[in-house]
Amino acid sequence: MFNLESLVRENVLKMKPYSSARDEFKGTASIFIDANENSLGSLAGNNYNRYPDPHQRKLKEQIAAIKGMEPGQIFLGNGSDEAIDLLLRLLCRPGKDALLNLPPTYGMYEVSANLNEVRIDEVQLTPDFQIPVEQVLQAVKPETKLIFICSPNNPTGNSIQPESIEKILRNYNGMVVIDEAYIDFASTPSWTTRLKEFPNLVVLQTFSKAWGMAGLRLGLAFASEEIIAYLDKIKPPYNINEATQELALKALEQQEQLKFMVEEIVQERTLLEQTLPTLKQVLHVYPSDANFLLVKVTDANGLYKFLLDKGIVVRNRTTVPGCEGCLRISIGTLEENQELLNAITEFETQD
Known part of the structure; x- marks a missing residue:
């Protein structure tokens, strides 16, 4: 049975969180001389001389209304990477505990684990990039505190079969973190709809992809209020700046436009999926x-360099186990995608 307190590091259970000036004051006031801010104002304008709301209340209320959950079930981080790092710090004792990784997958799970001196155990995904569930459950050890599952998966692009994830959730008593950075482009429902069913579930999302706000660095974690309270306890006090909160609220006011951008990207993805296999250089489009798209080609290194020389930057994933000979290609605009296709065709005609 899942027991959160038994997973959380003892020092975190005992620690007293930092109390900011904005935490200690409640109510209304006209003079703020409590936080050592510059009361003359900001050279950047607005109210940027003041510290932002450390709990991002307005933003969480808006997100909660859209997602159909309570604000207390939401953690906002400086990108999803902050949530990944804090989950490791929350649960894993350096040099003692472990996470279970399922490569090929997002590289920051491994980077954060190494930074926090957390052992990385691995179970390779199957050739079609699905989870070998029995192998995963057999790989779990007493010190395995977390399993990261990226769905849709990066760099492969596919969604993980929900029945595989559910079996892990039901048979593993540690934390299962489902990274849904790309969920807006998928037809499958988000696992946020099942948070009440699984107390050991954390779902990560981001404003960096479909929302088009990568430059603002705003990530989200959804979980039980108990898990979120611990993340709030150990986060930096002002981890989300005022400008990011303001612009995110502005974006949420235009959320109806999101579906049109997603539809256009999915349409362009479909066109590339259909056109790329007609090129001689392309062996398979996953x-x-x-x-x-993850695209297997005859000469990944050669094509990658040729595209760079043309000013077209894709991601070379050929050194990633399971992705040998593959390039990861983000969906661009119609014009960008056509330039890509023209460049690949030109590469094929070289002597």
Whole structure:
């Protein structure tokens, strides 16, 4: 049975969180001389001389209304990477505990684990990039505190079979983190709809992909209020700046436009999926529920360099186990995608 307190590091259970000036004051006031801010104002304008709301209340209320959950079930981070790092710090004792990784997958799970001196155990995905569930459950050890599952998966693009994830959730008593950075481009429902069913579930999402706000660095974690309370306890006090909160609220006011952008990206993805296999250089285009395609080609390194020389930057994934000979190609505009196709055709005609 899942027991959160038994997973959380003892020092975190005992620690007293930092109390900011904005935490200690409640009510209304006209003079703020409590936080050592510059009361003369900001050279950047607006109210940027003041510290932002450390709990991002307005933003969480808006997100909660859209997602159909309570604000207390939402953690906002400086990108999803902050949530990944804090989950490791929350649960894993350096040099003692472990996470279970399922490569090929997002590289920051491994980077954060190494930074926090957390052992990385691995179970390779199957050739069609699905989870070998029995192998995963057999790989779990007493010190395995977390399993990261990226769905839709990066760099492969496919969604993970929900029955596989559900079996892990029901048979593993540690934390299961489902990274849904690309969920807006998929037809499958988000796992946020099942948070009440699984107390050991954390779902990560981001404003960086479909919302087009990568430059603002705003990530989300959804979980039980108990898990979110611990993340709030250990986060930096002002981790989301005022400008990001303001612009995110502005974007949420235009959420109806999101579906049109997603539809256009998915349409362009479909066109590339259909056109790329007609090129001689392309051996296989893997199915994708994301805003990119994993493409197996005859000469990944040569094509990658040729595209760079043309000013076209893709991601070379050929050194990633399971992705040998593959390039990861983000879906661009109609014009960008056509330039890509023209460049690949030109590469094929070289002597």
